[in-house]
Every structure is written in C-alpha cells, then in structure tokens.
Amino acid sequence: KQEVTQIPAALSVPEGENLVLNCSFTDSAIYNLQWFRQDPGKGLTSLLLIQSSQREQTSGRLNASLDKSSGRSTLYIAASQPGDSATYLCAVSEGAQKLVFGQGTRLTINP
C-alpha cells in the first residue's frame, strides 16, 4: 500500500529565506506527483505536477524535483514571502487518476 510522508509537519522561517519541503513515498511505481497548497478553510490549489518521466518542474519561485528510484520529492521555495504561508501537500498518483496524499507541511513565513 502506498504511503506518503511529509517532513517536517510544520516549519516557521523568516521572510526572504529559501526553503525546502520534503515528501517521500514507499512505492516508486507512480504515474506522477503533485504539490498542492491549502489555505485555511479553503480547497487545494495545484502548484506543480511532475510526470513520472520528468525530474523537475518550475513555476515562478517554486521548483519541484522528483527522484522515483529513491521515492523522494522536494519543493523548493525561493525568497519566501508572508503570502507563502499555507499548508503544502504532496500527492502521488496510483494508477491513472488515484492520488494518495501526505499529511502536509504547515509553513509560516514571518515578516
């Protein structure tokens, strides 16, 4: 059974820092991996999608990497801002459409 783990569960950093969020998964036979952002009381917003054949994806200040063989992904956030404060979740695709989510990392950026 696929299990997705995110470490740390919570992270607090001062504004301007570069930071890395980690995601690990137990079964490397995945279709893709997604990173989501969730603001309090809101739904999830897709940030980056990495297909299984890809190594990384970039969007603005965000960069996500994927190492299938080791079962790991990282989300790199450059020059963090208070508006980046949210919970970040990673999810791996089992089969064509079924996603398994991690528990998330609650990120706080302090002004």
Added chain:
Amino acid sequence: DAGVIQSPRHEVTEMGQEVTLRCKPISGHDYLFWYRQTMMRGLELLIYFNNNVPIDDSGMPEDRFSAKMPNASFSTLKIQPSEPRDSAVYFCASSTGVGTGELFFGEGSRLTVL
C-alpha cells in the same frame, strides 16, 4: 471558468439525519472525485467517477455513504444516517485526461454532526 462548485459550504446536523453534499465539476472534465479531510486521517479518497460512471468506491467507509453522478455536470454524496464521526471537510475535485492527474478542487463542504 468558475471552477469546481460545492454546496453547502457548511452543514450542521444532528446524528441520524440525512446529509446530501453537492458538486458541479469544471465543464469538460471527465473525472470527478470525492475526498474527505480530517485532522487525524488527512485527505482520503472516497470514490471517483469517469464519464459519470463510478470507477473505484473502495474508499467509501460504509453503506451509510453513497454517491451518484446523474450527468456530467452534477454529483452528490449522501450520508444516511449521519454519525458524529462523519464530521469532516468533504472535497469534490475534477480533472481531465488520463495520466495528467492535475486535480482542481472545490472549496469543500464542512460537515458537523452533533
């Protein structure tokens, strides 16, 4: 596009009552998903549909839960009878294309069963 639309946003009910949650997916999306989110268990997939047909309902907790998708623009998740342990945020999500996997989520329906 208006995105995935869910209703109601909040529902408070008493144990034993029937609860119906509604979802309108993004037009053109072939897949629709129902997820449940709790502090203890995180996000769990309950059921998903492809072209209005239920594909995998292995996540539905028990017979008290049922989901339908009568057409491409509407789905319901029903709980009957409801119990306090059903209290959670229920999300609907939709996507298009096999293998792309990018999901678009609604704002969720927060259910409280007293």
